[in-house]
Amino acid sequence: MKTNDVILQTIASVAAFIILAFAAYLFFAGHHEPGGGFIGGLVIASALVLLYIAFDMETVEKGIPVDYKILTGIGIGLSLLTGVGAMVLGYPFLSHTYEYVDFPFFGEIELATSLLFEAGVSLAVVGAILTIILSISEDV
């Protein structure tokens, strides 16, 4: 018997966007307030897991065609390359720098290379969590 989860699916598709927005907030708040790449990545992963619970795996995979193992690799690579970048420029490995940039609409914003590092952490977290969850839920 097929159960009818129209309420779950409707709420999940709205809630996923709210959760992702919250994840983006947490990710960018990390420098000055509680938050950062790790927690941001976990919240993104929770939004995706909610979609997997509400819909079946094929539907979500059609909507988000990402290989999460590759995503993990990209994440680690990005974090690593921010360190290597400093080394190539002649600074000690993992040196970070920042710059104040004037944006037309938002005003002056502090841009730091540690943001790239944290983005790598986020991608690695999302990739690792979803790889775990998807591989234990699959029938092999």
Next chain:
Amino acid sequence: MNNLVILPIVIPLLAGVALIFFRKQIRVQRYVTTLSLLLLAVVTMVLIQQVSDAGTQTLNLGGWDPPFGIVLVADMFALLLMLATVIVAFCCVLYGFRTIGEAREKHYLYPFIHFLLVGVMGSFLTGDLFNLFVFFEVMLLASYILVSLGGTKDQLRESLKYVLINIVSSMFFLVAIGYLYAITGTLNFADLSMRIAETGQDGLITTVAIFLLLVFAIKAALLMYFWLPGAYVVPPMAISAMFAALLTKVGIYAIFRTFTLIFYHEPAVTHQLIAWLGILTMIFGAIGAVAYWDVRKILAYNVVIAVGFIFAGLAVFTEVALAGSIYYLMHDMVVKALLFLLGGVMIGLTGTDQLRKMSGMIRNHAALGWMFFLAALALAGIPPLSGFIGKLLILQGAIGEGFYILAAVGLVTSLMVLYSVMKIFMNGFWGENQLSVEDERMSTRGLLFPCAILATITVGLGLGVEWVNVYALQAAEVLNNPQLYIEAVLPNAD
């Protein structure tokens, strides 16, 4: 600042991450693995030359001065072990190309070998207790996967034990770090060493030191070796060889580092304890090695004996004995890998690991047999080969400082080591030939080459003592004199 110091961590990490993207292209995986290991060997050798010329090299990550930031320290002791690591890993990987099999290779085998190396290299290089913990975990997570990769029943059973024991000991490690941080307020090795030297090593710090000793002893198989024979027997032989040569050595390195640099003020308590642990380890390991008729088990117990013997040098704690330990440590990494690889060929040819079921292999495989003979003699410490000089220096130190029981046990267990490996040689290679070439389960094509590299190094380490000794003594000098390490890390401290 010297950015070269980070390269031994960055190269395998980059290569490992890159290989995630080429999961199915086994040829690419093999080429990248070979290339990155060769590059690693070159970087390590350049670093050794630099350290030899200009003293200990450090790198403050992110440009933050220690003790506030993370510092990597490349001293001669760490670098010599790193060079041995790279050589062993290279030979094991060459051997693995032919033996491990496509199914495992396609499931991220090479990335995890790289991550294992990241952990090992990082543990050797780090100058900070918490980073040591992190790199230990990197190494252990990779080793959990390498033990269980393939998913046979034995592998799952042994990996469960291995993972449980290591998780418990990692937790103890974390608790010990917590205590030490509460007492001293720092985790940087050099800073810890200075603060403890100032305030004195009181009972509380000695307790934490013994707690840390317990943790590292589980990793190094110092008396707490119960997990080792099982976990080293189940994975493919190339992986076993890498474990036998690398994993316990990182625990040994950690004990050497902490007990020569930080907790050296109460040798009557801590180093005495290490001496007794070493004696018991040698005795139990030797009993295990003599008792079994199973090639893999005998070799695994030989790993345990060597751990006990290496700690004899630390217990004696003179510069010459420490140099002996360092020399023996390098020798042991190379020769254990060699023995495991040769044992792997024997098991591969006969299809059994029971000694009673094999004999007379020397007729068809003379090179294999004589290489095993050579490795057996080197392991036991016969003069022209590599095991001799380390044993000699340690025993000289032990007798000179009055550790007579330690020296006696060391000598007797050497005999038992020789007996146990000669048992393999005589049963496996002498006698009636039971196995014609057609009956063999695999060919030795390409397998003897990596073994030959290791055998050459074993002989070279023995014959080139004069040349290697310069570096071993430099390493021992830093171990014996913590002030040199502290000055390299904290140049502005008085």
